[in-house]
Amino acid sequence: MTAPGEAARRKPARRPTIKDIARRAGVSESAVSFALNDRPGVSQDTRARVRRVAEELGWQANSAARALSGERAGAMGLVLARPAQTLGVESFFLQLVSGIQEVLSARQIALLLQVVEDLDTECALYRRWWAERRVDGVLVVDPRTDDPRPELLAALGLPAVVVGGPAAPGPDPAEPSAGEPSATEPATTEPAVTEPATTEPSATPPHPLLSTVWADDAKAMARILDHLYGLGHRRIVHIAGLPGLAHTARRIQSLRTEADRRGLDRRQVHSVTTDYSDAEGAEATRRLLDAARPPTAIVYDNDVMAVAGASVAAERGIPVPGALSIVAWDDSALCRVTHPRLTALVRDTPGFGRLAAQELLAVLDGGPLRTVQGELPHLEARESTAMPPPG
Amino acid sequence: MTAPGEAARRKPARRPTIKDIARRAGVSESAVSFALNDRPGVSQDTRARVRRVAEELGWQANSAARALSGERAGAMGLVLARPAQTLGVESFFLQLVSGIQEVLSARQIALLLQVVEDLDTECALYRRWWAERRVDGVLVVDPRTDDPRPELLAALGLPAVVVGGPAAPGPDPAEPSAGEPSATEPATTEPAVTEPATTEPSATPPHPLLSTVWADDAKAMARILDHLYGLGHRRIVHIAGLPGLAHTARRIQSLRTEADRRGLDRRQVHSVTTDYSDAEGAEATRRLLDAARPPTAIVYDNDVMAVAGASVAAERGIPVPGALSIVAWDDSALCRVTHPRLTALVRDTPGFGRLAAQELLAVLDGGPLRTVQGELPHLEARESTAMPPPG
DNA sequence: TTGTAAGCGTTATCAA
DNA sequence: TTGATAACGCTTACAA
Numbered sequence: 001m002t003a004p005g006e007a008a009r010r011k012p013a014r015r016p017t018i019k020d021i022a023r024r025a026g027v028s029e030s031a032v033s034f035a036l037n038d039r040p041g042v043s044q045d046t047r048a049r050v051r052r053v054a055e056e057l058g059w060q061a062n063s064a065a066r067a068l069s070g071e072r073a074g075a076m077g078l079v080l081a082r083p084a085q086t087l088g089v090e091s092f093f094l095q096l097v098s099g100i101q102e103v104l105s106a107r108q109i110a111l112l113l114q115v116v117e118d119l120d121t122e123c124a125l126y127r128r129w130w131a132e133r134r135v136d137g138v139l140v141v142d143p144r145t146d147d148p149r150p151e152l153l154a155a156l157g158l159p160a161v162v163v164g165g166p167a168a169p170g171p172d173p174a175e176p177s178a179g180e181p182s183a184t185e186p187a188t189t190e191p192a193v194t195e196p197a198t199t200e201p202s203a204t205p206p207h208p209l210l211s212t213v214w215a216d217d218a219k220a221m222a223r224i225l226d227h228l229y230g231l232g233h234r235r236i237v238h239i240a241g242l243p244g245l246a247h248t249a250r251r252i253q254s255l256r257t258e259a260d261r262r263g264l265d266r267r268q269v270h271s272v273t274t275d276y277s278d279a280e281g282a283e284a285t286r287r288l289l290d291a292a293r294p295p296t297a298i299v300y301d302n303d304v305m306a307v308a309g310a311s312v313a314a315e316r317g318i319p320v321p322g323a324l325s326i327v328a329w330d331d332s333a334l335c336r337v338t339h340p341r342l343t344a345l346v347r348d349t350p351g352f353g354r355l356a357a358q359e360l361l362a363v364l365d366g367g368p369l370r371t372v373q374g375e376l377p378h379l380e381a382r383e384s385t386a387m388p389p390p391g
Numbered sequence: 392m393t394a395p396g397e398a399a400r401r402k403p404a405r406r407p408t409i410k411d412i413a414r415r416a417g418v419s420e421s422a423v424s425f426a427l428n429d430r431p432g433v434s435q436d437t438r439a440r441v442r443r444v445a446e447e448l449g450w451q452a453n454s455a456a457r458a459l460s461g462e463r464a465g466a467m468g469l470v471l472a473r474p475a476q477t478l479g480v481e482s483f484f485l486q487l488v489s490g491i492q493e494v495l496s497a498r499q500i501a502l503l504l505q506v507v508e509d510l511d512t513e514c515a516l517y518r519r520w521w522a523e524r525r526v527d528g529v530l531v532v533d534p535r536t537d538d539p540r541p542e543l544l545a546a547l548g549l550p551a552v553v554v555g556g557p558a559a560p561g562p563d564p565a566e567p568s569a570g571e572p573s574a575t576e577p578a579t580t581e582p583a584v585t586e587p588a589t590t591e592p593s594a595t596p597p598h599p600l601l602s603t604v605w606a607d608d609a610k611a612m613a614r615i616l617d618h619l620y621g622l623g624h625r626r627i628v629h630i631a632g633l634p635g636l637a638h639t640a641r642r643i644q645s646l647r648t649e650a651d652r653r654g655l656d657r658r659q660v661h662s663v664t665t666d667y668s669d670a671e672g673a674e675a676t677r678r679l680l681d682a683a684r685p686p687t688a689i690v691y692d693n694d695v696m697a698v699a700g701a702s703v704a705a706e707r708g709i710p711v712p713g714a715l716s717i718v719a720w721d722d723s724a725l726c727r728v729t730h731p732r733l734t735a736l737v738r739d740t741p742g743f744g745r746l747a748a749q750e751l752l753a754v755l756d757g758g759p760l761r762t763v764q765g766e767l768p769h770l771e772a773r774e775s776t777a778m779p780p781p782g
Numbered sequence: 783t784t785g786t787a788a789g790c791g792t793t794a795t796c797a798a
Numbered sequence: 799t800t801g802a803t804a805a806c807g808c809t810t811a812c813a814a
Binding site: 408409410420421424425428430452453455456457458459460461462 | 790791792793794795
Binding site: 015016058059060061062063064065067068073074075093094097098101102105108110111112113114115116127128130131132133134277278282304307308311314315333334336337338339 | 406407449450451452453454455456457458459464465466484485488489492493496499501502503504505506507518519521522523524525668669673695698699702705706724725727728729730
């Protein structure tokens, strides 16, 4: 290591290039390139020598040069189009990102993360990234019911995977959930895969233009309903997140289906939408509890709103779970530190991120357009859910 | 826009280059380059024409080509070396990132985010990024008391800014905090700046090798002490975060200083360290409350632990703030949704991120090595702090 | 099996 | 004010 301090700061060490390696190994540049990229056309002996020299020199391919010569940029993009406020509170994104990274960094691929204000800016950014050749592909999060992004990305030819799934409900809600994968299954299990173009030509694929990785919100909601209905609840309200998001639509739809199947009154089992904030979660809770016949159970679409709701109940002296049961969609430290601890739908979010990244790599490798389903979440029953009060 | 669907997916549109612009505008490539980069050597007329054509074609400089020809990579790096578990719960990072982005994206600079397991991997990553020329600079977060990163980065000549400040306590803890900036000041106020090399040659700069952006944890802790001492508390424990982090050391040091200044008993006013998790926060709280003379006030180094602590108190039937006051270092939705709402130290985290990004840009522009101080946080008094019980 | 040379898209250095 | 032309570091035909 060179001497630290001012000198080092001003005069950085020169980075070695393949030319340096070629000279030192006594071969041509192309031989070096072949050797380092595991391509045929170079003897075992030369390959080994070149490798050793590269190692000695601490050589790493200049990413710009590699990208320029027709290769890949070696980076993927992820854009979050949510107000900064909403971002901070949710544990979801950083966990997703860390899962994505795990897969990408194993292949030496970088992740470009950008936080923008709205969907238009996001679309403009995709165009710029594409024009700049900055990324090889992107992960599209928070799919909407009416989403302009798949079409744009398909038109640009920028490989992409939609993370979070389609707006339409899953395969067929009426169909019995045959061989449901259990949440305790080893993580190495191949996730369920549908290849819309081949196996089910008649079924409309969720995003006909892009591969999709999604969670079966419909089944997850069914599990929650099973739990609450089983306890005896008949007045159940779902405080959902942003109305424009695809998974919000799926959850709302599923609640309806499940309510109908059990012959529950739709006026007493329904959804209301919010912006995911603690403020709107609390406000919605207050309104519900003020009603003539308040719900005996509330399902919140994220952990923050669930905790806010529990807090509103506490304020009013409504015992949880004595008079009100609470379920949080998505587990986090939050659900475990409140009192009582909240029953929550546990998802493997980093695992979901890994799956998404793998799928994106598959698309880049020329794999077929397909729809992959992540592990089904399971319901972790804690102290916030119990039998409803009599009456 | 071309037709969507399969065709578009397979045959992406070609990206325009300066060659295309040159041809269409009837000038040479170099003229185009000059025109587009605001360099002299081209007539107003030509410049305007070139600009218009570029606009029409939707041209964007190929980032790889630009990077290769000696220019900048147009990207900055940020590495988070924390286990994925710890990441999710804290609102801090995503907010910091969104602030950083705000500044970088205005200059069309991308942010590479990477999550790694440990410091060694982080250092290896810096080396790789440097060798790959992938980033123009990096933001170093979570500075440690004994940190290998500044020396490495200085030796590599990779521009960097340390976010979170030095291990040593601030300027001089004994010195009266003259003209403290109020938290209500407009955000446009120039932050306090120390240029160690010039103004204070005798004072040891925190990181002699890198520019630093930091918050004055010492003063912040003093504010918390002011609040609690003023209410009458004399037994105050600080449940700190990771012991190796610089700001943890600063806060612990400041607590000692403040305790001494007020003649408080060091056995009754002290710090304990944790890993920031709700589990350790709760565990530490239990131990403290089991003691013969438990503290009347606890200061937690993050919001998650504060909520966990409040939950422990609730479990044991210890009224907050009646018998125990609680302060959270860092505000978030969490502190506002619990019951009672928690008194918290409010920082402008996105603002801190903006400041860090600006400083990094300044370093890249050849600015001097310096230490910049962020806005001083303020204490938002809520219902979790009150007078201690008599005795 | 090896070396030579062209090209990727940009910036920068020259003459004209 | 312009327009060739040579880098930048890598990949990849193509020739030896």
